[in-house]
Amino acid sequence: MIVVLERGSSSAQVAAVVAELERRGLTVRAVNASERVLIHVVEGSTRSVRAVLKMEPVQGLIPTSGPRVRREGRRFYPYHFIGWSAGALLLLAVLVLLAGFFPPGLGAEVDVTAPPAGSTYPWYLRLPAQALARLPGWLAT
Numbered sequence: 001m002i003v004v005l006e007r008g009s010s011s012a013q014v015a016a017v018v019a020e021l022e023r024r025g026l027t028v029r030a031v032n033a034s035e036r037v038l039i040h041v042v043e044g045s046t047r048s049v050r051a052v053l054k055m056e057p058v059q060g061l062i063p064t065s066g067p068r069v070r071r072e073g074r075r076f077y078p079y080h081f082i083g084w085s086a087g088a089l090l091l092l093a094v095l096v097l098l099a100g101f102f103p104p105g106l107g108a109e110v111d112v113t114a115p116p117a118g119s120t121y122p123w124y125l126r127l128p129a130q131a132l133a134r135l136p137g138w139l140a141t
Contacts, residue, residue, distance in 0.1 A: 001040075001046040001049050001061060001062070002038050002039070002040055002041070002061070002062040002063055002064060003028075003038065003040075003049065003058055003060075004036065004038055004058070004059045004060045004061070005036060005037045005063060006041065006057050006059050007035045007036055009034065009037050014030055014037050014057070016057075017039060017052055017057060017058060018030060020052055021041065024044070024051070025044050025045070026041050026042075026044035026048065027041070027042045027043040027044055028040065028041050029042060032124045046063075049061060052078070
C-alpha cells in the first residue's frame with residue numbers, strides 16, 4: 001500500500017504520518033517522488049492504513065497487492081480453471097485405465113469354427129514377436 005501525501009508537504013507532516021503508521025504496527029519507508037512524498041507500507045496489516053486518510057497531508061491510498069478474493073467470489077481464471085482442469089485430467093486417466101482393462105470385443109461370442117485371424121505385428125514389434133515364437137510354449141506365455 002502506498003500513502004500519497006499532498007504536494008509540498010513539510011518534513012514535520014511526513015514525520016507525523018510515518019509515526020502514526022508505525023504506531024499502528026506497520027513498517028514504512030518514505031519515498032521522495034519529485035514534488036510529492038510517498039510513504040510505502042512494507043509490512044503489516046494494511047487495514048489500519050485507512051485511518052490515516054483523516055490526517056491533513058494525506059491525499060490518497062494506492063493498493064499494491066495482487067488480486068484479492070472479492071465479495072462476489074473468485075475469478076474464473078486461474079482458480080476455477082485449475083480445478084476444472086485437474087478434474088478433466090482425472091476423468092481422462094480413469095477412461096484410459098478402463099480402456100486398458102476392457103478392450104473392445106471382450107464380451108463378443110467366440111466362433112470356434114473359424115480359425116483365429118492372423119495377427120500382423122507392426123514393424124517395431126516383429127523382432128520381439130519372432131523371438132517369442134521360437135521359445136517353447138510354456139516360456140512364451
